[in-house]
Amino acid sequence: MLEALDLAARRGLAHLFTGLCFRVDPGQVLVVTGANGTGKTTLLRMLAGLSMPSHGEIRWQGKRVAPFATAVRAAIAFAGHLPALKDELTAEENLASLVALAGAPPAREAIRQALDAVALSRQRALPARVLSQGQRRRIGLARLAVLGRSFWVLDEPVTALDAAGTDLLARMVADHLERGGVAVAATHAPLGLPESRVRPLTLG
Amino acid sequence: MSAPNAAPNAAAGAILPGVRWSLVRDLKIALRSRAELGVQLLFYVIVVSLFPLATTPERTLLATMGPGVLWVAALLASLLSLPRLFAGDHADGTLEQIALSPYPLEALVSGKILAHWLTTGLPVAVLAPLLGIQYAMDAESLIVLAAALLVGTPILSLLGAIGAALTLGLRAGGSLLALLILPLYVPVLIFGAGSVDAVRAGLGAGANLSLLGAGLLVAVVGAPFAAAAAVRIALD
Numbered sequence A: 001m002l003e004a005l006d007l008a009a010r011r012g013l014a015h016l017f018t019g020l021c022f023r024v025d026p027g028q029v030l031v032v033t034g035a036n037g038t039g040k041t042t043l044l045r046m047l048a049g050l051s052m053p054s055h056g057e058i059r060w061q062g063k064r065v066a067p068f069a070t071a072v073r074a075a076i077a078f079a080g081h082l083p084a085l086k087d088e089l090t091a092e093e094n095l096a097s098l099v100a101l102a103g104a105p106p107a108r109e110a111i112r113q114a115l116d117a118v119a120l121s122r123q124r125a126l127p128a129r130v131l132s133q134g135q136r137r138r139i140g141l142a143r144l145a146v147l148g149r150s151f152w153v154l155d156e157p158v159t160a161l162d163a164a165g166t167d168l169l170a171r172m173v174a175d176h177l178e179r180g181g182v183a184v185a186a187t188h189a190p191l192g193l194p195e196s197r198v199r200p201l202t203l204g
Numbered sequence B: 001m002s003a004p005n006a007a008p009n010a011a012a013g014a015i016l017p018g019v020r021w022s023l024v025r026d027l028k029i030a031l032r033s034r035a036e037l038g039v040q041l042l043f044y045v046i047v048v049s050l051f052p053l054a055t056t057p058e059r060t061l062l063a064t065m066g067p068g069v070l071w072v073a074a075l076l077a078s079l080l081s082l083p084r085l086f087a088g089d090h091a092d093g094t095l096e097q098i099a100l101s102p103y104p105l106e107a108l109v110s111g112k113i114l115a116h117w118l119t120t121g122l123p124v125a126v127l128a129p130l131l132g133i134q135y136a137m138d139a140e141s142l143i144v145l146a147a148a149l150l151v152g153t154p155i156l157s158l159l160g161a162i163g164a165a166l167t168l169g170l171r172a173g174g175s176l177l178a179l180l181i182l183p184l185y186v187p188v189l190i191f192g193a194g195s196v197d198a199v200r201a202g203l204g205a206g207a208n209l210s211l212l213g214a215g216l217l218v219a220v221v222g223a224p225f226a227a228a229a230a231v232r233i234a235l236d
Helices: A040-048 A070-075 A091-101 A108-117 A133-147 A163-178 B015-032 B034-054 B059-081 B084-091 B094-099 B105-135 B139-166 B173-200 B206-235
Strands: A002-011 A014-024 A029-034 A055-060 A063-065 A076-079 A151-155 A182-186 A198-203
Touching: A002 A040, A014 A029, A014 A040, A014 A055, A014 A182, A014 A198, A029 A040, A040 A151, A040 A182, A055 A070, A063 A070, A070 A076, A076 A133, A091 A108, A091 A133, A091 B015, A091 B094, A108 A133, A133 A163, A151 A163, A163 A182, B015 B034, B015 B105, B034 B059, B034 B105, B059 B105, B059 B139, B059 B173, B084 B094, B084 B105, B084 B139, B084 B206, B094 B105, B094 B206, B105 B139, B105 B206, B139 B173, B139 B206, B173 B206
Parallel strands: A029 A182, A029 A198, A076 A151, A151 A182
Antiparallel strands: A002 A014, A002 A055, A055 A063
16 A cells, blocks of 8 residues: 655756645555646656655555665566666567566566567567567566566556557556556556546646 | 565565676676677777887887786776666666665676676786787786786776766766776776786785785675665666
8 A cells, every 4th residue: 555645846946746645555546647747757756766755755555665665666566668678688588687677586488478468479589679669668568467566656658559558558457456456657548447446646 | 574565575685686687687788789898898909009009119118017008908998888887777767677676776786797897807807918918028927917907807897886876867977987987996006007016026916916805895895885875866
């Protein structure tokens, strides 16, 4: 369960947002919307523990967490707007490497199945350099599936995804919430989730 | 760990698997982009070979300045490859994933530093005796030179990693890195080049090599923490 108490962020002297309070229970997704430059990515990075709020606190499982807290790092799957792929490595190697980095043993079968599930089985052995933006995004989706983490942070997850990819993402988020996971997503795309699961938050 | 709901994660606090992850990955990427490695080594070979051509063919003079030239070139070769140590991971978002990994960031950074040394420092140390022949250095000097480089070049990678992490995301990062790090390299240069001079003076290289070794130990213990802290600042 994720809570924010009186959260504030500033860029230089200007406040991006102040006094932000919310609570996301297991099985819920916080959908962050707002115009460009209102601090969506900043908020997501704070919740992920990558940057320090200028005021207020973040609680994970009822405990106050500082940036890079161990408890958050053990639970989070962060999908930022950068795909974290290495051009030199193949799709399969990239996925296996990211899964291993998250501390999970990269079982070959699980990696291949995850790539099949995002329709990348034919691109498995291609270097990431030649993949399209959408295909790179799909590797990120496969990563979310393999990791099985309980706290997803998704920054503009539908960017570059086609209709089938967006559907796949919506299905994955729904399954994740069904299992009692927590998610935070900055997106304007309707994910087709039931109202009870969605906590909307508009910045700016 | 104490929270009842926290998912058990074997990776939390595991140092060696963390070092291994980044070491294996960085070496794999280095092997796939061999051309870049070759360019660095070629740079080293060319810089070292320019001095005898530009100065003098006189053997005693060459033997005197040889160790210094080889060390300065090693410093420059190390510096040339340092900006890429974290910049690539920073640009493609991997650094965020590294910082959010359950493995300790210090361990992951150590693996990257080790990979940097294996791909730049080690080849430089291995090539040095060969290149030293151009400077009419005797066998004992060549052996001591290689030994000093073997102990000294890891210090260059370790200190350089701090500078590389501190200059992440800055516009003039590369040149700032040189300004920041080259002064810190000075003691390594003095004791490293000094070890060969000591041998030629009949004093033995023991004292210089011991000091380099001590410096290496301090750097191994301290640099990963400093570099990891700088990486966290760069991400904030």
